[in-house]
Amino acid sequence: MNTESSHPIYILGGGPAGLAAAYTLTKQGYSVVVLERDSSVGGLAKSIEYQGFILDYGPHRFFTKVAPVLKLWNEILGKEQVTVNRLTRIYYGGKYFSYPLKPFEALRTLGFVESTRIVASYMRVRLFPYRNPTNFAEWVTNQFGGRLFQLFFKAYTEKLWGIRCTELSADWAAQRIKGLSLWSAVWNALFGGRGKVKSLVDQFQFPRLGSGQLYERISDYLRSNNQQVLLNTEVVQVHHDDFKVTQLTIRNRKTGVEETVNCSGAISSIPITILVQQINPPAPPKVIEAAKSLKFRNTILVYLIVENGNLFPDNWLYIHEPGVQLGRITNFANWSPDMLPNQHQTPLCCEYWCNFNDSKWQQPEDELLMQAEQELRKIGLLGNEKVSGGFVKRLPRTYPVYAGNYKADLSEIQSYLQQFQNMQLIGRYGAFKYNNQDHSLLMGVMAAENIVTPGRHDLWSVNSDSEYQEEANANTTSTQARHNSKQGQVTNLLKQFGSYLLTGGSATVVDVLVFSILIQSGLWYVLALCVSYFLGITTNFLLSRRFVFGIYWNNWFTQYAVFTVVALNSLLANLGLLKLLVDDFGWGATPARLLSAACIALLSFTGHKLYSFSANLQMSDRPLSKPNKLM
16 A cells, blocks of 8 residues: 555444554554444444443453454453453253353253263264364364264354354354364363463453443544544445445435545455445456355344343353253343443343344344243243343344355455455454454454555454464564474474373283183183284274274275375384394393383384375375264
């Protein structure tokens, strides 16, 4: 962008991403204009007032490891933050389950038989996982096992998206619950935070007067620095000259008056599906069709005021019960006390999800209020407590739907939009990414930094896959990244070797146990040795393939044969080294055995890594493209 232009940079959308961009540019001395279609800023993270209560659009916790976002929060909010102890639970089958998982509590609640089924299902999928999971059902089954997926994920997810879990892309799970699995949940529950995944944080910061306080303060800052924040104003057309945005046609939604304004560039957080259709000269027909193909899911928020100040201790509850349409409940009495006008009432926010063509989207407010109250009573959250008030908020396009051909459609749109010299897309709406709040704020900061230093950040990479490094500083240099990469490779290699020793030890235990059982049963010791060795090497192969190397050839028999050859060569090398140490160097049998075992373990590990589990030696035997059938 031309930083010397006399025209301002227009920020399309006054949500978290747009306001973060405007704030960062203002600090750098740029002239910006924020256009917000609604009557207040904050987007999906705004706060509203009702009967003295400050209420948010559902739960918006403030937690991040991203340095620029932390810096922004602390600069703007300062001491206007409170620390909230997180308590969230799952309601299923008439029972409540802590989230994160507490294994012994789950055992008591589910019973021994069901818990055994869950563990068995999890162990099965660890040995025979889906290769390259393509949908949500496969991804979650890989992480938690098929039984736990059926119990705790399926009903809730299908409520949220309105489609079957097998139709929902695995990308959504990879972004929203990255790093989380049954094992990580159990580990954190038993031993605390060994590098806790983001989804399991026990505390979070929160603005004293609701999440919208952050965005109102940014808006105040912008105005105090002579920047314009135009509310009730929407974009009608984006005019460009050879892919350089030069003008915008905007409309005042109250008066209907339109005007065309000059700009030096645009940062857009409005829905990408709408933006593409507003570009003039228009985008190619295939790009417009791709934009029309992308879908968002809508949210209906039903707020109830309950005449009881102590309903339940959770910040929010996930309702996995298939017998009710209710999906999530936020209890604002358990956030910041300054959001409440009194201590004898509890404000609840009940979430429902639907599409534009669903009858629920047009359902009258009184029916929605009645349904929410009835379903809360059905699952036992209200008891006989009186509901004294309430209202409904309908939020269109709240969740980008990762289903169908969305990847191809989004790629088509990206290829077109990347030709623009001075327009960037950010936020959940703008980039069609299921962002957390901190992701959107980070995109806004990065978009602003791209104006100061063109090409500094690739915005499409933010929260793009399960490997997104949330704790990384946005200013990390490529040299640091390479250094960290080398350190990571060494650490991973050491972990892999340690895991190999454990799997080898486990296989040895199997070998010895089987041999002892067969001998005691009267089997000839030579035959017993053959059987036990075969079972031991097979166990070692399965465990090493799954837990150590993670390389699966299409022809598993060929891979098993290579593994056996390497193992036999290692055995012969072990015997040769042992004989050399004892006969030629005069070592005792025990120390010679220990040294030979250590050397051969390293040799065996290297051989298996180079040959038995090599992706490069597969030739036509690529990793499996079709998953094992588990459900």
